[in-house]
Amino acid sequence: MRALLVDPTAPAGLRLGSAPDPQPAPHQALVRVAATSLNHGEVAIVAPGAAPGTVLGWDAAGYVERAAADGSGPPAGTPVVTLGEAGGWAELRAVDTRFMGVVPDGADLGAISTIPVAGASALRALHRVGPLLGRRILVTGATGGVGRYAVQLARQGGAYVVAATGDPAGRGEMLRGLGAHAVVSDPAEVEGVVDGVVDLVGGRQLVAAYEKLAEGGVLVAVGHSGGDGEHFAHGVLYGDQGRHDRSVVSFFLLGCGGLARDLEWLAGEVAGGRLDAGEAWRGAWGDAGAAVAALRGRRLHGKAVLEVG
Numbered sequence: 682m683r684a685l686l687v688d689p690t691a692p693a694g695l696r697l698g699s700a701p702d703p704q705p706a707p708h709q710a711l712v713r714v715a716a717t718s719l720n721h722g723e724v725a726i727v728a729p730g731a732a733p734g735t736v737l738g739w740d741a742a743g744y745v746e747r748a749a750a751d752g753s754g755p756p757a758g759t760p761v762v763t764l765g766e767a768g769g770w771a772e773l774r775a776v777d778t779r780f781m782g783v784v785p786d787g788a789d790l791g792a793i794s795t796i797p798v799a800g801a802s803a804l805r806a807l808h809r810v811g812p813l814l815g816r817r818i819l820v821t822g823a824t825g826g827v828g829r830y831a832v833q834l835a836r837q838g839g840a841y842v843v844a845a846t847g848d849p850a851g852r853g854e855m856l857r858g859l860g861a862h863a864v865v866s867d868p869a870e871v872e873g874v875v876d877g878v879v880d881l882v883g884g885r886q887l888v889a890a891y892e893k894l895a896e897g898g899v900l901v902a903v904g905h906s907g908g909d910g911e912h913f914a915h916g917v918l919y920g921d922q923g924r925h926d927r928s929v930v931s932f933f934l935l936g937c938g939g940l941a942r943d944l945e946w947l948a949g950e951v952a953g954g955r956l957d958a959g960e961a962w963r964g965a966w967g968d969a970g971a972a973v974a975a976l977r978g979r980r981l982h983g984k985a986v987l988e989v990g
């Protein structure tokens with residue numbers, strides 16, 4: 682099969698080449714991939730350290746080519762959205778049926794391919810926050826893949842949504858279009874308190890966002906795009922400042938159960954036009970280098986979709 686292979690000598694560290702077809706385990710379906718999307722973490726962190734010839738790729742959408750031998754998952758011919766630790770940047774992918782959701786017929790599989798890491802992480806993070814109706818939610822790193830989904834889902838859930846971006850003048854309108862009620866350049870600017878935080882930046886923004894948590898509030902530390910550590914001033918975590926029981930919880934998507942159901946629900950929302958896929962770039966997978974360079978250089982905010990084949 683054809684695949685995007687890790688190649689440190691290629692301009693963006695990836696080239697189109699040949700790889701052996703995957704051999705699915707009994708609990709895996711074989712999927713013919715139509716589109717994949719790139720995540721900042723895999724292009725900026727995983728790819729540079731991967732062995733030459735590796736086929737990476739967390740997200741992919743396509744059609745079941747051969748159903749799982751153990752009878753789990755959908756039958757051959759079904760359009761699906763898939764998640765895995767690797768193998769999405771290829772014509773064929775072996776996927777654990779726990780990480781696969783059925784997609785409505787006729788859906789745009791490019792848009793659907795943005796869902797697995799970005800959409801499912803946003804949904805799970807908001808589940809960790811707790812009830813949203815009538816609550817105030819802050820999303821940091823709101824312009825990125827996960828952030829755009831988080832803003833929309835928090836709004837759909839009935840929250841008052843504050844979105845943080847390093848460029849409110851340039852990207853604030855887009856974030857308001859997705860449902861943000863307010864846009865700030867830093868969590869420290871948030872007026873009043875919030876009940877929940879989906880933090881995608883970490884470092885100083887995480888610490889500032891924690892300072893804004895109401896009593897009983899939950900900060901879900903999803904990402905660390907800023908690359909800095911977190912330093913809390915002495916006493917901040919004592920909870921003796923009139924706002925008790927505030928929590929910081931961490932999060933790892935592939936450790937979550939029930940992902941097939943989440944993927945399927947998100948696919949229905951995107952296909953039905955109720956969720957924007959956050960696409961910022963779309964092209965043939967042979968042009969992946971341009972998208973990878975833009976993602977690494979922080980010039981691309983949102984999802985890059987590669988059409989496969």
Ligand SMILES: NC(=O)c1ccc[n+]([C@@H]2O[C@H](COP(=O)([O-])OP(=O)(O)OC[C@H]3O[C@@H](n4cnc5c(N)ncnc54)[C@H](OP(=O)(O)O)[C@@H]3O)[C@@H](O)[C@H]2O)c1
Nearest residue numbers: 721722822824825826827846847904905906907932933934
């Ligand atoms: N725990 C998990 O299972 C899990 C799952 C998914 C993602 N993640 C993590 O969540 C984070 C967000 O993922 P993503 O795919 O949404 O990333 P992304 O598309 O690159 O978006 C990150 C956003 O953070 C903002 N940002 C602020 N400071 C930044 C900096 N120094 N460098 C880069 N971006 C910065 C940027 O927005 P502005 O420029 O507008 O401020 C950017 O749009 C990543 O750290 C990723 O590894 C974790």
